Amino acid sequence: MNSMIEVTDLALVIQLAVAPVFLLAGIxxxxxxxxxxxxxxxxxxxxxxxxxxxLSDPEQKAICQQELKFLWRRTKVTNWSIGLxxxxxxxxxxxxxxxxxxxxxxxxxGGLIIGFFVLALVLLIVALMLFLKEVQLATRTLRVxxxxxxxxxxxx
Numbered sequence: 763m764n765s766m767i768e769v770t771d772l773a774l775v776i777q778l779a780v781a782p783v784f785l786l787a788g789i790x791x792x793x794x795x796x797x798x799x800x801x802x803x804x805x806x807x808x809x810x811x812x813x814x815x816x817l818s819d820p821e822q823k824a825i826c827q828q829e830l831k832f833l834w835r836r837t838k839v840t841n842w843s844i845g846l847x848x849x850x851x852x853x854x855x856x857x858x859x860x861x862x863x864x865x866x867x868x869x870x871x872g873g874l875i876i877g878f879f880v881l882a883l884v885l886l887i888v889a890l891m892l893f894l895k896e897v898q899l900a901t902r903t904l905r906v907x908x909x910x911x912x913x914x915x916x917x918x
Contacts, residue, residue, distance in 0.1 A: 775865035779858050782879070786858075789851040789886065793844065796893060799900075800840045807833040832903040836896050843892035846885045853882035 807830060814826035857878040864871045 771865060775861055778865075779861050782854050782858050782861075785882070786851060786854045789847055789854065792886075792889070792893075793847050793851070796840060796843050796847065796889075796896075799896065800837065800844065803833055803836050803840060807837070829903055832899055836899045836903065839892050839896045839899065843889045843896065846889040846892065850882045850885035850889065853878050853885065857882065 810826050810829050810833065814823055814830070817823050817826065857875055860871055860875050860878065863869065864875065
């Protein structure tokens with residue numbers, strides 16, 4: 763009978779761990795999106811940097827430098843977003859481990875688990891806000907790139 767209680771307790775802990783696992787899957791999906799954006803930013807910075815080296819017109823060089831400035835800002839914001847999102851994911855993993863350890867040893871760590879969960883959500887909120895900031899910066903970068911395109915077309 764005693765082993766039946768342990769199996770029932772284990773089933774309850776597994777049920778409790780399911781919601782954080784879904785949160786972890788969502789965080790992983792978001793990390794995939796934001797890392798893809800970072801890769802595209804880096805690729806664009808390389809292209810613009812190479813273009814700047816080939817240009818001789820000071821105005822066109824200035825436009826390239828302005829775009830590079832935006833790209834570096836986007837890189838910094840994206841890196842922060844990735845870092846905070848990763849920290850949120852790690853906290854969710856710690857939360858899941860805490861659920862199992864607390865359930866197995868019957869520890870009363872509910873406050874700690876709530877703290878991990880709330881902190882993970884706060885980090886995720888800040889990461890999402892930084893993602894929004896990066897998208898806004900990308901829009902500004904498009905305007906600068908468009909100015910360059912118009913300048914480039916006019917020079918031909």
